Amino acid sequence: MTEFLKAIPHNFKPGETALLHKALDFATKAHAGQKRKNGEDYIVHPRGAAIILGQIFPDTATLAATLLHDVHEDTGTPLEKIRAEFGEDIARLVDGVTKLGHVRFRDSKDKFYVENLRKLFFATSEDVRVILIKIADRIHNMRTIHHIPKDKQLKVASETLEVYAPIAARLGIGSWKDELENLSFQIVHPKEYAETEKLLNQEMAEREESIKEMQKSLIHTLKIEGIKFIEVSGRVKRLYSFYHKLKKYDGDISKIHDIIALRVITKSTGDCYAALGAIHKHFQPVPGRIKDYIATPKPNGYQSIHTTVIGKGGKTFEIQIRTDLMHEEAERGVAAHWFYNEEGKNHAFTRSLQAPWLKELRAWQENTPNPEDFLENLKIDFFKNRIFVYTPKGDIKDLPSGATVIDFAFSVHSDLAMHMMGARINGKMASIYDELDKEDVIEIIKSKNPVKVSPKWLEYARTNNAKSKIRAHLNQENRGLIQRVKEMNFTLPRFFRKK
Numbered sequence: 001m002t003e004f005l006k007a008i009p010h011n012f013k014p015g016e017t018a019l020l021h022k023a024l025d026f027a028t029k030a031h032a033g034q035k036r037k038n039g040e041d042y043i044v045h046p047r048g049a050a051i052i053l054g055q056i057f058p059d060t061a062t063l064a065a066t067l068l069h070d071v072h073e074d075t076g077t078p079l080e081k082i083r084a085e086f087g088e089d090i091a092r093l094v095d096g097v098t099k100l101g102h103v104r105f106r107d108s109k110d111k112f113y114v115e116n117l118r119k120l121f122f123a124t125s126e127d128v129r130v131i132l133i134k135i136a137d138r139i140h141n142m143r144t145i146h147h148i149p150k151d152k153q154l155k156v157a158s159e160t161l162e163v164y165a166p167i168a169a170r171l172g173i174g175s176w177k178d179e180l181e182n183l184s185f186q187i188v189h190p191k192e193y194a195e196t197e198k199l200l201n202q203e204m205a206e207r208e209e210s211i212k213e214m215q216k217s218l219i220h221t222l223k224i225e226g227i228k229f230i231e232v233s234g235r236v237k238r239l240y241s242f243y244h245k246l247k248k249y250d251g252d253i254s255k256i257h258d259i260i261a262l263r264v265i266t267k268s269t270g271d272c273y274a275a276l277g278a279i280h281k282h283f284q285p286v287p288g289r290i291k292d293y294i295a296t297p298k299p300n301g302y303q304s305i306h307t308t309v310i311g312k313g314g315k316t317f318e319i320q321i322r323t324d325l326m327h328e329e330a331e332r333g334v335a336a337h338w339f340y341n342e343e344g345k346n347h348a349f350t351r352s353l354q355a356p357w358l359k360e361l362r363a364w365q366e367n368t369p370n371p372e373d374f375l376e377n378l379k380i381d382f383f384k385n386r387i388f389v390y391t392p393k394g395d396i397k398d399l400p401s402g403a404t405v406i407d408f409a410f411s412v413h414s415d416l417a418m419h420m421m422g423a424r425i426n427g428k429m430a431s432i433y434d435e436l437d438k439e440d441v442i443e444i445i446k447s448k449n450p451v452k453v454s455p456k457w458l459e460y461a462r463t464n465n466a467k468s469k470i471r472a473h474l475n476q477e478n479r480g481l482i483q484r485v486k487e488m489n490f491t492l493p494r495f496f497r498k499k
């Protein structure tokens, strides 16, 4: 137990320590006798996941739920028992993680599949803490993935790369995104991984000396200009984002300016701008390469000033300037906001209400609730007015609640909709006017020839997509009619025509 607590950089109060102790004990007993694929006791996994989570979000209830996250699913311990022992909040988190475990990823040609899967992830979890637990769970599984069969490794790693890493990015948790990408990149694209790694090592070996020199002259510059700063360090681009940039520039490494960057960490935003001024006074900036993400943060909340300057020997260097708080937020994202909030640091709480990642999440969904409610309840209800249904092949469709078979058919393909005679919902015959329920599997029954689009369809369509296509079709039919009347006009004798 002390080992577990020592691994988490946080001073827990006595009551919190007792709760964590109880949860670890409960999970150890429940999983007793169960082994992981590598022969270790099963408890190593939930304990490992809780330690991972504890690095960025040492919240006691969430950590207890992480320790218990596989108890219900894997040992058959009823949720009621967890609720009786640990209370409603922790039981709900465990239930959320269990439900989220049932959302399955598979390869799909549908271009919206992955995006809808990410949305489904948020819709199913209903609480950001559930997602944090689920990602910590996945990081631990990825760290120990080499013990499972190759084909399964590929499936888990693809899902990690397509779903988990982008979700971590969306929540602004840079450290988790980096680790998830790195661990899965080497399994999903082993050849590209090896090549990129080799290229990066070459580049670093070549530039090591000049970077060290530049670091020294930067420190010197800041000192003689009297700028307050905490440190100047070097940072190397992560392999996966390096790989993406290489692809973007057709492998032309000379076009990538931020492979190695220098990072200036300051105490205040004012010092960031002062540092930028001092650096530009001594080193010529490259035009068009100054980005002020402090004034205009990235959608996930990232803040920093980026500039590229010309150093000794005409070499270019990217320099990133940020405060220590911005740096921590870039690593911990949403978890940083909530933790500060709980600690009662009001400045961070106020800021988190306008957190750009929150806007991003809201923009993701057209029905946007009040952000204050969202933060207070820690609830994800962007998707409360949405249902997620499946095609027979398992593709996910994101529709508004109240949507009918007609909406579903148009969301798959207009051509399919133009041939629909009826449907099967979960294997049972249904009409095209029937309303859908969440998690329905819908199969459209097609006729051989296109069917006549009826104005009645408009009454039963809920989505703009279906409505606009139905309208366009009805208009076309009307136009056809008008056209025929016009043609008839030409065949009329001259004296019947208007002057």
Ligand code: MN
Pocket (backbone or CB within 6 Å): 045, 069, 070, 137
């Ligand atoms: Mn697990």
